[in-house]
Amino acid sequence: MGENNKKINNLIKLNKAWLVFWHAHAQKEKEFLKQNGINRKYLNILSARKEFNYIIEYAENIYQLFMMSFSEKADLAHYNKGNKNKAHCFGGTVPVFNHYHSDIYRDLIKSIESNGIKSKQTDMRSERFKNYPEYVIVGHNPSVEVFKVFDLTVYNDEDGNERMEWNSLSVNGELRRESCKNGW
Numbered sequence: 524m525g526e527n528n529k530k531i532n533n534l535i536k537l538n539k540a541w542l543v544f545w546h547a548h549a550q551k552e553k554e555f556l557k558q559n560g561i562n563r564k565y566l567n568i569l570s571a572r573k574e575f576n577y578i579i580e581y582a583e584n585i586y587q588l589f590m591m592s593f594s595e596k597a598d599l600a601h602y603n604k605g606n607k608n609k610a611h612c613f614g615g616t617v618p619v620f621n622h623y624h625s626d627i628y629r630d631l632i633k634s635i636e637s638n639g640i641k642s643k644q645t646d647m648r649s650e651r652f653k654n655y656p657e658y659v660i661v662g663h664n665p666s667v668e669v670f671k672v673f674d675l676t677v678y679n680d681e682d683g684n685e686r687m688e689w690n691s692l693s694v695n696g697e698l699r700r701e702s703c704k705n706g707w
C-alpha cells in the first residue's frame with residue numbers, strides 16, 4: 524500500500540470526457556506553440572455530458588481568446604453584425620471541422636438517403652460511424668482541438684508532476700493510450 528501511495532497522489536478517473544488542447548503542424552510543436560504565446564498544450568477537460576454544439580462554441584471561444592487580435596474580437600462582438608460576422612469568421616476565414624465532416628459520416632447519410640434507415644447497408648455504416656472519434660478542430664496552425672477521450676486518469680507522480688493518461692479512439696476504431704506531463 525505505501526509504495527503505490529508514494530507514486531500516485533490525487534487520483535481522478537473519468538470514463539469519458541472532452542479533452543481540449545492546442546495542436547500545431549510543426550516539427551518542434553512545443554517551440555512553435557510557445558512562439559505563439561501558448562504555454563501549455565492541454566487546456567481543459569470538459570464533461571462528456573456537454574452537448575456537441577456547446578463543445579463547438581467552446582473551441583471557437585478559446586481560439587478567439589488566444590489567436591485573434593483585439594480588432595477581430597471587436598468585429599465579432601459588434602451588436603448589429605455579431606452573428607453574421609461570427610458565421611463568416613468561424614467556418615470561413617477560421618476553419619472549423621468535426622467528425623460530421625468525415626467520409627464515414629457522408630457514406631452513412633448517403634446510405635440513409637438511398638437505402639433507408641433500416642437497411643443492412645445503413646446498419647453497417649452506422650456501426651462503423653459509432654466507432655469513429657468525436658472531435659472539433661478550430662483554426663489551422665495552431666488549432667484548438669477537442670476530442671472525446673476514454674478512461675482519463677489525472678494524478679500527481681512521485682516527483683510532483685501532474686500527469687494525464689487517456690485512451691483515444693483512432694479512425695480504425697481502436698483505442699490508443701496517450702499521456703502528458705505538466706500540460707505537455
